[in-house]
Amino acid sequence: MHILIVDDEPAIADTLAYALRAEGFSSEHCALGGAALERLADGSAFDLVVLDIGLPDISGFDVCRRLRRDSDIPVLFLTARSDEVDRIVGLELGGDDYVAKPFSPREVVSRIRAILRRLRPERQESAEAHGRPQKSAKFAVDRDGLRIAYHGHWLALTRYEYLLLALLLERPGRILSRPQIMAAVWQDDGESLERTVDTHIKTLRGKLRAVRDDEVILTHRGLGYSLAA
Template identity: 60%
Template sequence: MPKRILLVEDEPAIADTLVYALANAGFEPVHVALAGAAIARLRSEAFSLAIFDVGLPDGDGFELCRELRRFSDLPVIFLTARGDEIDRIVGLEIGADDYVTKPFSPREVVTRVRVILRRQSPAMFAESRSNGYDAMPFELDGDGGRIRYRGRLLELTRYEFLLLKLLIEHPERIFSREQLLERVWRDPAEVFDRTVDTHIKTLRAKLRMVDPACDPIRTHRGLGYSLDIGRFS
C-alpha cells in the first residue's frame, strides 16, 4: 500500500503542486489547510510522514509539531518562507526531521520524503520472515523505541515497549513470568509476577484500540505468554 503523507499547507498553488508530485511518486497525499484539522487527522488516522507549513492561518507549524510530539514520533518536514538559521534550529530542536525553504522544487521535497522514510521506516523482523510470518502486522524501530501495529504507532511506556518487542522477536515462543521479568525489567528482584500480568493487560488494551477483533497475545495457563501468529487475520 502507498505510504500516506499528511500535507498541511494553506497556499493552494503550493499544496496542489506538492499533492501532484507526491502522488506521482507513488505516495498517498492527504491535504489540509489548517493546524486544527491536521491535529484531528493525526490523532485519528495513520500516516508515514507529515509536511507542515510553518505559517498557518490558525497557528504555526512549530506549535503543531510540539502538539504532535506529545503523542507521536511521526517524521516531520517543515516548509517555510523564512530562511533564518534560528528558525531552522528551532524547527529541528522541537522534533522536525528536515526543513525546506521556499521557493523549492517539488522534486526536492519528494526526494527528502523518500530519504527520511528510508531512514525512519521500521523493518519487519528477520526472525519472523525466516519462520514464514511475512504477514505479521508489527513493525519495529528499535533505535527509536517505537512499534507500529497495522500501520499505527503504539503509545507505549518503556516496559510495554520492551515486553512487546521481546514477544514479537520470538513469535509463538512461550515466556514464563519469571523469564519476562528477567529479560524486560532492569531489577526483577524489585517487582512481582503481577507486574507482568498488569503490563500484558495494558498492552492488550492498546492493541485492541487498533484492531478490536484480534488478540495476538496468548495466555498459556501455568506457563506464561506468547505472541500467537495464528490469530492474525
C-alpha cells in the same frame, strides 16, 4: 506511503500532491494546523507530515510541539523563511528536515524518501528483500518500487497504468471523471486526449482479469470511472 500536507496555500499543496502521486505516494491536505491535529488524532494512518510553519491559525512549530506529546511521526517543515534560527527551532521541536520556499517539488519528495528510509529501514528492507506487498489485501501497493499487486500477483504495468490504478485505489468507490483523471495522471502531457483514459482503463481491466475475472473498475456512463469499493 500516505502523506499529510499541511499548508494554507492551495497551489503549493496541489503541486506537492501531484509530485507525490507521480512518485507512488498518496496524500491528503489540511489548510489549518488545528484541522491537521484533529486528522492525526483520529487514528488515520499517515507515514509523514509535510508541515508549513506559517499557518493562519497556529504556527507549524506549535503543531509539531503538540504532535510530539504522543506521536513520533516524521515531520518535514516548509517555510517561506530560511533563517538558521527557524531551522534550529524546528529540528529541536522534533522536526526531521526543513525546506525553504521556493522549492522544487522533486526535492521535497526526495527528502521525504530519505526521511522514511532513514527512520524505517527495517520495514523497507524486509519488504524489498522478500519482494512482496507490505499489506495483505486484494490490492497492495509497493510505492517505492512503483508497482501494484492484485490478489498477490504483481501486475506488469506501464507508467500511466500504474498512476491511473494508484489514483483509483486512493479513492475506492468515488467516481472520477475523465478530465479529473487526465489532470491527475497526464498533467505533463499536453497532447493526450480524453480517449487515452478509455484505452488505459481497457488495458488495465485486461491485466486484472488475467489474475481474477472480477469487475474491479466500474464504468459510470456520462460520469467516469470508479474502483469497486
